[in-house]
Amino acid sequence: MRILRSGIRKLGRRPATYLTFGLLAGLLALIIIGVATSIGEGGPDPEAQVLLTFPAAYALILQFVIGLGGLFAVIFGANVAGSEWGWGTFKVAVARGESRSRYILMTFASVAAYLIVGILFSVLVGVAAAFIGANIAGIPTDGMTDTETLRDLPEQFARGWYVMTEQCAIGFAVATLARSQLAGIAIGIALYFGETFATIFLPDVVRYLPFNVASAALGSGGAFNGGGDGGPDPLSQGTAMILVAAWLFGSLLVAAVYAERAEITG
Helix, strand or coil: CHHHHHHHHHHHCCHHHHHHHHHHHHHHHHHHHHHHHHECCCECCCCHHHHHCCCHHHHHHHHHHHHHHHHHHHHHHHHHHHHHHHCCHHHHHHHCCCCHHHHHHHHHHHHHHHHHHHHHHHHHHHHHHHHHHHHHHCCCCHHHHCHHHHHHHHHHHHHHHHHHHHHHHHHHHHHHHHCCHHHHHHHHHHHHHHHHHHHHHCHHHHCCCHHHHHHHHCCCCCCCCCCCCCCCCCCCHHHHHHHHHHHHHHHHHHHHHHHHHCCCCC
16 A cells, blocks of 8 residues: 555646646547537537536546546556666665565556546546537537436446556566567557557457457447448457456456566666
8 A cells, every 4th residue: 555655646746647648538529619619600410518517517528538548548557667677666665675566567557547537637627628618619518417417437447547557567568678668569459559450450359459358348340440331240248358357367467477578777
């Protein structure tokens, strides 16, 4: 617990923490306000206006945060893990007698804790932007207090955090193996988008890869193309949830084992 508390305090002082989730929240706010200001000027598509219509806006905002947030989670995990090697903090921890694997796992636990804060912050910013946008566009906001929708949000939030944690673990493990922030981020992003293109050539394999199973666990078809024609057959949501756990714990196991065996020099 001491390592976890230390990691949480450390991440709270890092600009990367605020930059990562600030960019996610800012992008969401810009999109929502853009939709609002375009109403009355020949757009937007009626389906886009749902983003300003409560209570449906709640689910759409959360879906946006979780969907795009997966990429931000990969970057955040890689950033934190890579900095442990680049800044020498991992070496210092080992020198003072900390267990290597425990230090790595507790560091990731602090990252996962900040994902909760980051998702919540981004959703709140999105809801505030949707409320402002609805008033700009003249759309009623009576649905904001819909109790049935609000009651379902915690489960959706927990499921979203679960899959984002898995995606974050991929970036974390890659950066640990690479011992570099930049390499970890670059490889993590390449893996994230690589699954999109691999769908064309290996559809039956891609549906079991980490980012596609994360998509399926959210009930979005299991592929970036939504499981449409030419894409892989979607996994069931239950199967996808199990595979998310497998990728999550597998990534952490790889990172912990590597940390135990890695030669620390300098």
